[in-house]
Amino acid sequence: MSFSSEHRHDANAPQPEPAAPAVSNSDAQTSSISSPLKRKLPPPEKPEHVTRRSFVVASFWAIVLFLGLPIWWKTTTIYRAQLPLNQMVDWADGKACNPVFPTRIGINAPALRDEEIQNLIHITERTLDTLNDFPGHRLQFEVSRSANVQTDDLIHDSNNALTVRLSPGDTTSSFLHTSAPVLEITYPPNSIPPSGATTSDFATYLAAQLRETFAEERDVMSYLFATSSMPSERRPQGPPRDVASSLSKRMTRSLKYSGTYHLTFSLFTSGPVPSSWDIDSAIDEYMKPILDMLRPIHNFTIDTQVQLYATPGVQSQVLSKEDLSSFINAAEWPLSPSIGGAPTVNFIVFIGNQTIGSLSETGTSQSWLIPQWGSAYLLPPPSTDHVSSELLKQPVLTFTSHLLSLLGTPQSGPLPMRLSTLTRIRSADLLLRASSSLGSLARLSLALPSISIPSSVADGVAKSMYHLQLACSNLGGTVGLEHARIAEAEAERAFFEKSMVGQLYFPDEHKIAVYLPLLGPVGVPLFIGLLNQIKAWKNARKEKAKTA
Template sequence: MSPKADTDASPSSNSNTADGITSGKVIDAVTVKKEPPPESKEAIWTRRLVILSFWAVVILIGLPVWWKTTAIYRADLPLQVMTDWADGKTCRPVFPLRIAVEAPALPSQDAQHLLRTTQHALDDLNEFSAHHLRLLLAESSTTVNTSQDILPITNYKDTGLHGSTNDEDIALSIRLIPGESGTTPRSELQPYSPTLEVYYTPNQIPPSSSTSSPLATFIANELQKVFAEEQATLAYLLSTSSTAHNSKIKSLSPETAASLERQSTRAFKYAPTYHLTFSLFTPSATPSAWEVESALHEYVSPLLESLFSISNFTVDTQVQLYATFSPSIRQPEYDPERKAWTLRKEDLSGFINAAEWPLSPSIGVGPTVNFVLYVPDQNQSPLLVKENGGNSWLIPQWGGVLILNPSTQLNAGIPTALSKDALRPAMLTFSNQLFSLLGLPQSPASLPLRLSTLKRVRAASLLFSASSTLGALARLTKALPSISIPDTVAKSVDQTIVHLHQACNELREGRFHSALEHARVAEAEAEKAFFERSMVGQVYFPDEHKVAVYLPLLGPVAVPLLMAALKELKNLSRSRKKGSA
């Protein structure tokens, strides 16, 4: 039994041994990875040089070319100078007004002493240091120094009144006239001449030993009244600008400040050219014609000629028949007490039918000032404003409207054509409305004085506006470092600064017409620099847009280069670790 068991056991043992050997070989073949042949040093360096060459091309050629071709050009701007102008640190505007005194009936010594006494009284009354009046004798072209003797203009430098004096540099002429009848002293301001006539008696001339005089006080008070609104306007302009902290500002009452604010919001912004459009509208077929050219030549052209030193004007006329009311307002209501048709005051702002009436605001070079003459239908005539019974009103920064009611005579009817005489009230009303829309002051009664006041106010406002624009451009340049600044902007900024300096100097010298010309150029150049087309486009191109543009282009190229560089760095680190072990 025993040998058989051994015999049976032997084959089984051999089979297990063979199976174990076979399974072991299979396991070794599976678990042992087949290693690639070792890489030669030449191949390793070749691969590294290829990767390095790609990176060298990207860094040494690609990046400089990309930087050069995509760099934003920024011309150098005098940012600090621009900021100083905006903050009012560069120019302190002053308005020295020359007042020429004509005293042919007085001896030279008496005239000089009267001027010196009057100058002292003026300085005592003046509360606004930036606006001061300086008296000079018309015969000898001398000016008054309150602390010294009368000196020639060529030597008077304390207030900047040196150099030759032209007629246009004289703000006002005072004509001293001896008068035997009537109350004296008294004054009369000429309506169409910058002349103030002062009547006096010989006994009112102050003796050389006196330091004050009722006549000198009277003249000083009259001068203060003449230039009171100008002083208030300039004080308001300075108080609303950034230069207020550099000047002693005259305090204004709340009523005066509110009135000046209404005037500023009603008037157009200054422009070198305005386009005037005179329109005739009627809801029927008549009137179909009007003698507007002769009426404009007779009543409006002289006023426009007086304004040419401040702005230019172009004129256009038109006639529109069957012009209906705007549907947004209520129809006129009949008032039996007035026996007239009335419009409510709240409907006046919507009286203009902008949807159907051809009133384009883009006609001409500058802003369009519209003047509408409306002739109502005979069935709704006369047509008045219910609250005040008027027939005209002003639309701020747009124009004026006047309702021309036909004759109220029985069976007179509406004329088929409006004559020059019939248009006279309308043209005079439009002239007053134009003055209000241009910001012409309401006083004094002399038109040349009001025009010279407007010239000084416009010069100051343009100077402040150009300075403010420079400051805004400087802040924009600092806030957006990616914005482009072409050379044209730098050139315009330089021109603005040059003309601002000249305008400020001309103001100090009292040459206001020249100051207005320089301030006008400075304002135009500042606006040109700030609204440069190529620069404005960069404002609306943020960095997020650049990422959206570059990422799809550079992503597929950058990923292989980065992965290859990282893999090579890992291999280099692994080889260094093996070498150290």
């Protein structure tokens, strides 16, 4: 029996595997969503890599902290020299110096015995102490042993501000000479207090005469201290309101004190003539004696000039008081500038047809005083092209009077006594100015901690305080005036130091605006790197704690 080939079957042949059931697309998508996603983690860092990164971050921070910050601090810090702030404030408040201006008074009384003179001086001093409303002005008496001198042959000790000559007479009277600081007082013989007496009408009269003689100086002194920067509880009572108003005008008119002034004498004419003048001989004859008397207080340099075809600022022939301020046109009248840094005082003689229609406060019908500037004098055209010294006598004498006013010289009393008073007034003014500048500098230093204080400022403050102490110990004479002048100059130089004043216009807001754009890009990576290292260090400690 035979079988067909289609039905042959090898039992030993491998059988095919059954086919997998078909899966639809929707079933596969559901299976992939339902199974969890496993994130592939980075391989663990080797310990040497972690250590290297820590060293890199630490090295950056070490460079910033130990190299960058010191260099930045050294190059950007503001140098502030040490200032004696407490002492500077004490000077400004009047605590470091009790200014007393001793005024020496010589008593010449040949007809009195020593006991009578000493007792008279003692009673007079006690009377002055009860009447004195300004303790800084103190009269010191000394007995002069010169013989009795006639009135026409005055003897005066230059070291004394005033000499009081007591002479017996029928009545009590007094007379102050105009050419010398000598006060003549006559007294009845029975008016002299005996030894042991405590009161005397004649001593009261003598004290009243001395107070009247030095009334202007006392008023000026009290006005300077009353208007100073001292605290109100330390300032003395000022003069009456009307006197204070008059003194204020005088102070505004006068020039600021300087050891040297430059005097410029100018001849201005509206035409070609006159073209020459004898100004040198007129100055030597009429002004030089006053300049020599002022030499212990001021030095003077002089120059002269002639300006032809000089047109005044006002064309009218009759000048009113309002026209005087614009008469001198600085743009058209070339005036000499300050020479050597000294302030210039201008004296102008103008030859033309102008006249002053009304009297001014500080001038005559031909001249007027220009506050803090100088003086001008109008002269009619001369008959020749040369101005002689005789024609210049009155202008130069007027200029001399105006110069004394510009320098702040008192107006009453003989000229030597007025110059002695000027020395004490200028000493007080400079002492107060220097003290005020030191106080302002101390307050500025405390109010602006970021302001620069160079070493030159500290040196100037030290020099100023040194000379202030010497001036306070020698008030009343030219020695104290010179020390006060140096102290005021050093204090002003320290306060207006250029390198220090420039810091006032660089506030802290500018520094923030400069540094923020630099600190942002540099600081953010450093801080992020440091935070990451701190975080990694904490995680390492936790893992170590788990495995332990």
